Each structure stands twice: as C-alpha cells, then as structure tokens.
Amino acid sequence: MALENIQYDAIMREYDRRQSQNRRRLEEHREHAYRQVPQLKEIQDAIASSSAQRIRSRLKGDCSESSSAYEKKLQILSKERNRLLHENGFPPDYLDMPCECPLCRDTGYISRNKKCACFQKMAADILYQQSGLKEILEKENFELFSFSFYSDRIRDDNTGKTPLEHAQFAVEKSQEFIRQFGNAAHNLFIYGDTGVGKTFLSHCIACEILKKAYSVLYFPSYDLFDLLAKKTFSKESSSEGALEYILNCDLLILDDLGTELTNSFVSSQLFLIVNERMLRERSTIISTNKDLETFSEIYSTRTFSRIIQNYVFINLIGKDIRRDIRTRKIIQEDKRL
Numbered sequence: 001m002a003l004e005n006i007q008y009d010a011i012m013r014e015y016d017r018r019q020s021q022n023r024r025r026l027e028e029h030r031e032h033a034y035r036q037v038p039q040l041k042e043i044q045d046a047i048a049s050s051s052a053q054r055i056r057s058r059l060k061g062d063c064s065e066s067s068s069a070y071e072k073k074l075q076i077l078s079k080e081r082n083r084l085l086h087e088n089g090f091p092p093d094y095l096d097m098p099c100e101c102p103l104c105r106d107t108g109y110i111s112r113n114k115k116c117a118c119f120q121k122m123a124a125d126i127l128y129q130q131s132g133l134k135e136i137l138e139k140e141n142f143e144l145f146s147f148s149f150y151s152d153r154i155r156d157d158n159t160g161k162t163p164l165e166h167a168q169f170a171v172e173k174s175q176e177f178i179r180q181f182g183n184a185a186h187n188l189f190i191y192g193d194t195g196v197g198k199t200f201l202s203h204c205i206a207c208e209i210l211k212k213a214y215s216v217l218y219f220p221s222y223d224l225f226d227l228l229a230k231k232t233f234s235k236e237s238s239s240e241g242a243l244e245y246i247l248n249c250d251l252l253i254l255d256d257l258g259t260e261l262t263n264s265f266v267s268s269q270l271f272l273i274v275n276e277r278m279l280r281e282r283s284t285i286i287s288t289n290k291d292l293e294t295f296s297e298i299y300s301t302r303t304f305s306r307i308i309q310n311y312v313f314i315n316l317i318g319k320d321i322r323r324d325i326r327t328r329k330i331i332q333e334d335k336r337l
C-alpha cells in the first residue's frame, strides 16, 4: 500500500485524537463512579499501588513470595471492585480505559511492525476520497455490472465472437487483475467503440482495488494532459507533486484516451507515463475508443510496442449501452402512461 507521509500523519493524528478522547471518557467514568460509590476510589487506588509494587518486585528479579502475594492481593481487590460495580449498576469495564478498537487499543498497531485492520480501513477511506471517484463508484461497481446489455445473437466479423462472449472475457480478465493486484504489476488495455462499457468496467476495477487499500488515481485523458500541460508550461505550483503521484500511485486509470487534443506533447507524455510506471512496477489501465491501428499512429509505435508487450488486451463490442439505457427508460415510461 502506497501511503504518502502526509496521509500516514493524518491517520496517526486520528489515533492521537481517539486516545485523548478515551482518556477524557475514563476521567468522566471515574468521577461519576467515585461520587456514587466512594469505596471504589479506595479500591482503585489500592489496585494501582499494588500493580506498581508488583512491577517493581518483578524488575528486581524477585519472583518469590512477595511477588505472588501482590498477585493474590490484586485478585482480591479486582473481585471486590467488580462486585461493587455490579451492585451499583455499572458495566464491568466501566473503570477500564475505553477504546474504539479492542485489537490495537486505538494505537493502529497490533505489534511493532504489524498494522491493525482498523488502520488499513482508515487508509482505504483516505485513498478512496482522494481517487476522484467517490460519487461515481457508488453507482458503478461489479454488483451493478449487467451482462444483459451484451447481445449473444450477433457475431463480430473479426473475432467470430458475440458481444456477450467479449464481455464475459473482459470480466474474467478484470477479476484476475484484481486477484493478482499487489503481487506483481499487471496492466489492462480496454478498447472498443463509444458506449460499450469501458469506463464502467474500469470503475468496477477501481472500486475493488480501493477496497484493498491501494491508491488509485482516475483521470479522463483530457484532464490528465491538461494538468500536465499546466505543470510544464505555466509551472503552476498546485500541480507540483502531481506528476510524482501519477507516476507512483498503485493504479493509474487513464480513461478515454483519444478524446483529448493529440499533439507531440501528449504523445511524449503518454510514453513517459507508460514507460516510467512499467519501470516502477506500477499497474495501469488504459481505455480508448480508437482501434489499435489508429492508436499506434496517434501515440507513436514506441508507446504502442510497450503496451503490446506488457498489457492484457480487452476488447468490448456491441451497441451503445448509454443509448440503450435511455431507450429502455423511454419504453418503461411509455408503458406507464
């Protein structure tokens, strides 16, 4: 998982906040319980003092009688405290330090080097917010992917396969990509006409990769090259660091390549991204509505040869799904009238 320092710091600050809140809550519990049952304070103080004595005795290497005497004393005191808590209607852990995560006690770590599951969850949430996909992914994910938009009646002249078979292959390869993510860098090249589900499929994949707490960056190609042009030609400070994140995030999705204004700048930037991410062993998904021949002509053969060698090709075919959805809606509304 590639968390930047700034993201890591934000997570650790959240743990600090939780720990201070826990300390405040414990203080409130103590005040409340001691006011109602003053004897509890005496017992709690005695427990603290016996625990300290036991630790001192252990540090001295004293494992004889006095150590086990402290042990026994502590057991009696705890029993008495639990009885008083119970009799006065308090939960048994009312005087223990509260915490949101009992696994790591709100430290983020289970052991020195092992992060807790709640840390991973927080990292995933941050990365999800920053992916630029938050709203989209609520509507576009594998749960909502439907094969019903792909025909099993017509066959493609080139491949001899139906749109449905193409879609099934696409989903199978996408699932494989998701399963293997993190073990080695894999890349997908999704191509096909407008409206056949390329963007939807890339969103489905993004959703699953984000759930695994990897960093995902999604860019419609027009926005990406626009950002890079600003960085190169106007040296905008807001885009500082952006290129580094583009080259280094765990998964970069470059959507709808071919819709931007293509020129030598765009072509050279695409080569830089494709090549650099391969060297850094980072995964990339490219989608385009250009056919392979046109793609190679627009973006240079050196970029395309890198893609051929390192990407899995997915070809989606069929009718324009967006138009199909609109038609279905019209028919449904028509039936209601």
Ligand SMILES: [Zn+2]
Pocket (backbone or CB within 6 Å): 101, 102, 103, 104, 105, 106, 107, 108, 109, 116, 117, 118, 119
């Ligand atoms: Zn935890």
